[in-house]
Amino acid sequence: MAENPADDLTLEIKPWQKGDQLLAMITSNEVNMSATPITNAFMLYNKGIDIQLVNVAVWGMLYVLSPEDSVQSVADLKGKQVSVTGQGGIHDLVFRHLLIQNGVDPDKDLEIIYLDLPEASAKLATGELKYAVLNEPNSSMATLNARKGGVELKRVLDLQEEWQKVTGQEKARIPQAGFVVLNSEQLGKNAVAKFQERFSAAAEWVNNNPAEAGPIVEKHFEWMKAPAVEQSLQYARLNPEWAADCQEEIEAFFTELSKTAPPEALGGKLPDAEFYFQP
Amino acid sequence: MQNSISNPKKDLAYKLLGVLLIILFWQLLSMRYLSVLVPSPAETLSAMKQLLLSGEITRNLRVSFERQFTGLLLGVMIGTATGLLAGLKRSLELMNPLVKCLMTIPAVIFVVMAMVWFGMGSVMAVFVVALLVFPIMHINVVEGFKSIDSNYLQMARVYRVPLKIRFQKIYLPGVMHSFLAGISLAVASSIRLTIMAELLGAREGMGQKIAISRSYLQTDHLFAWVLVLIFIVFALDWLFIRPVNRLANRWKVPD
Numbered sequence: 001m002a003e004n005p006a007d008d009l010t011l012e013i014k015p016w017q018k019g020d021q022l023l024a025m026i027t028s029n030e031v032n033m034s035a036t037p038i039t040n041a042f043m044l045y046n047k048g049i050d051i052q053l054v055n056v057a058v059w060g061m062l063y064v065l066s067p068e069d070s071v072q073s074v075a076d077l078k079g080k081q082v083s084v085t086g087q088g089g090i091h092d093l094v095f096r097h098l099l100i101q102n103g104v105d106p107d108k109d110l111e112i113i114y115l116d117l118p119e120a121s122a123k124l125a126t127g128e129l130k131y132a133v134l135n136e137p138n139s140s141m142a143t144l145n146a147r148k149g150g151v152e153l154k155r156v157l158d159l160q161e162e163w164q165k166v167t168g169q170e171k172a173r174i175p176q177a178g179f180v181v182l183n184s185e186q187l188g189k190n191a192v193a194k195f196q197e198r199f200s201a202a203a204e205w206v207n208n209n210p211a212e213a214g215p216i217v218e219k220h221f222e223w224m225k226a227p228a229v230e231q232s233l234q235y236a237r238l239n240p241e242w243a244a245d246c247q248e249e250i251e252a253f254f255t256e257l258s259k260t261a262p263p264e265a266l267g268g269k270l271p272d273a274e275f276y277f278q279p
Numbered sequence: 280m281q282n283s284i285s286n287p288k289k290d291l292a293y294k295l296l297g298v299l300l301i302i303l304f305w306q307l308l309s310m311r312y313l314s315v316l317v318p319s320p321a322e323t324l325s326a327m328k329q330l331l332l333s334g335e336i337t338r339n340l341r342v343s344f345e346r347q348f349t350g351l352l353l354g355v356m357i358g359t360a361t362g363l364l365a366g367l368k369r370s371l372e373l374m375n376p377l378v379k380c381l382m383t384i385p386a387v388i389f390v391v392m393a394m395v396w397f398g399m400g401s402v403m404a405v406f407v408v409a410l411l412v413f414p415i416m417h418i419n420v421v422e423g424f425k426s427i428d429s430n431y432l433q434m435a436r437v438y439r440v441p442l443k444i445r446f447q448k449i450y451l452p453g454v455m456h457s458f459l460a461g462i463s464l465a466v467a468s469s470i471r472l473t474i475m476a477e478l479l480g481a482r483e484g485m486g487q488k489i490a491i492s493r494s495y496l497q498t499d500h501l502f503a504w505v506l507v508l509i510f511i512v513f514a515l516d517w518l519f520i521r522p523v524n525r526l527a528n529r530w531k532v533p534d
Contacts, residue, residue: 019494027316043496047315087482088494114399114482264495 013220026051032187033195037177038250039090039266044180045275046267051180052277053243054192056250057203060160060174061136061236062091065143065153068130074102074162082131083115083123085138093261094159094174095133100260101166117141125149133159135176137224137232144228155235167256175250178243181277193279200240207238244276318499327503335488336507343484346401347473350408355465357409358416359458365417366424366454378414386411386472387479394480404476404484411472412465419461423454459527463520470512 014031016022019040025031026049035057036044044051064071064082071077077099084092092114096106106112115123115132121142123129126149134142143153164172179199181192206213210233214226243250254270263269302320309319318326330336365374389407397403427449435445477486485504492500 019496023315023496027313044315047496048313049315086494088491119395264497267496 015221026182029182031182033179033181033192035177035179037090038175038254039093041178041180041275042254042271043265043267045271046269050183052184053275054179054181054277055196055199055240055243056175056178056246057199057238057240058136058176058178059237059239060158060163061176062094062133062159062174063135063139063155063235064131064133064157064159065124065139066131066156067124067127067146067151067153069154069156071131071156074098074157075104077131078104078109080131081111081113081129082133083113083120083129084133085114085116085120085135087114088262088265090176091133091135093257093265094163097257097260098159098162098166102162121145124153125151127151131156136236137228139235140228140232141225143231144225160237172253173237173249175246175253178240184277189279192277196240196242196279203238203240207233210234242277242279244278247273247276315496315498318502322499323502323506326497326499327506330500330503330507339483339485339488340507340511342401343473343477343486346404346477346484347408347469350405350473351412351465351469353405353409354412354469355416355462358413358461358465359420361413362417362420362423363454365421366450374417378417381411381414382418386475390476390479393476399480399482401481403480404473407476408469408472412469415465415468416458416461419457419464420454423457424450426457427453456527459523462523463516466515466520467512470508470515474508 014025016025016034022034022036022040023044026034026044033054038053038056041051041053045053064077071080082095084095086092092112095112099106099110104110115129117134117138120129120132120134121138122145124132124142125146132142139153139155146153160172160174163174164170179195181187184192210230213233214229217224217229218226251270254266258266258270305317305320309317309322311317314322327336361374365372386407389410390403393403393407397406431449431453434440435449440448473484474486474489477484478490479486481487485508489501489504492498492504
């Protein structure tokens with residue numbers, strides 16, 4: 001999703017599916033703001049593109065889905081086949097980190113296969129695949145899909161909870177995705193502040209009225225079905241906060257993650273303070 | 280292709296000039312745009328040096344080369360065999376629709392389907408390469424047969440030339456030229472096909488390295504891999520395709 005707040009904050013939404021589509025939109029000045037995984041924002045910033053992180057919108061919405069109950073901890077995944085979306089992306093990095101910290105070698109002790117959502121969802125529904133790491137709303141879509149075929153999927157592991165166990169911090173969160181602003185001087189602080197205000201209010205409404213939110217989302221993004229959106233909101237941890245207010249938390253998270261993640265996955269290093277948009 | 284008025288020295292000079300122009304244009308673009316969009320030639324070379332020293336190039340080249348070679352070999356064998364059959368017995372034109380379909384459908388569709396059928400990795404890549412090299416060889420071998428002067432065949436029939444001699448003196452020289460043209464085309468496309476298959480559906484190999492460089496926005500690495508690819512294609516051209524073409528000329532029937 002990318003948004004274009006103009007004068008009175010009329011938004012034009014332009015969807016993107018892959019990182020390089022987003023890069024193309026950014027370099028061609030097609031958008032003023034964009035939703036993106038935080039790792040992607042790091043990379044863009046570290047590669048010299050004029051972007052700043054405005055907020056973290058969703059926190060830790062990664063789950064291991066399975067039709068079985070046998071897995072209760074990360075270590076239980078030993079010897080299993082698990083699908084992950086997006087090699088080298090934040091799902092992959094977090095999942096591998098948790099495996100390693102639980103004494104599981106991601107390359108030897110289990111089989112990770114990389115599938116995109118439709119494939120993972122189809123294979124979970126047919127029983128061909130038993131474990132998949134999915135984010136919201138994909139996990140909800142997979143759950144509803146599988147139910148049509150009589151398979152009941154459960155969120156057997158919540159990766160944010162696992163993260164808390166590994167770090168020993170019960171309040172630790174995974175800053176997963178948020179909004180960036182491009183060429184912030186051009187857009188102006190006011191517009192960004194307005195956006196954040198409206199976005200937070202909308203997030204609150206959506207969290208309180210998931211059943212009403214579903215059809216609205218489906219109208220804009222037809223692949224996100226209303227029932228999936230409704231279910232998803234229970235698990236998405238949609239809780240927008242100014243990035244500048246959680247700089248320390250973001251840095252702590254990624255410092256921990258870079259113990260196992262290759263530096264190039266974050267664009268080489270943690271960004272400096274300039275990266276965080278100051279309201 | 281050589282012709283009578285070409286001057287090898289002058290040709291070479293123009294080719295070198297062409298290379299210099301590409302590099303110059305590239306340098307200019309890189310000065311105009313951020314390095315994440317267009318890395319400069321110097322940045323690309325330093326990325327390449329880094330990839331060489333870390334052993335990544337050799338490791339991934341080997342993986343990709345094995346896939347390419349296996350797929351190429353299978354495709355050439357099958358395509359040549361069916362081409363020979365179709366050439367000898369025209370009724371085997373029945374292969375024609377299949378071959379035409381394979382040539383028409385965009386290769387990326389086969390990659391996507393093969394990923395579903397075989398999963399990610401070598402089997403999928405080899406399958407795609409073989410499947411799409413096959414029609415190239417088939418068509419070229421059949422064309423070779425079609426190019427044979429029918430007078431020779433008639434003469435052979437009239438004089439009842441034994442099959443062995445007919446094969447040696449008429450079919451083989453007739454087909455050899457376009458067979459070898461097919462081989463050089465097949466070699467070049469097999470490289471592109473391997474990279475494409477790996478880009479979408481593999482965990483190692485050059486194509487996968489390109490995909491990862493892309494998702495990490497390491498454009499300098501991406502360019503470095505492409506440069507490696509260009510070197511390989513040129514090297515193959517010099518070391519393999521040209522000698523093969525020279526050999527092919529020996530098979531030319533004297534007029």
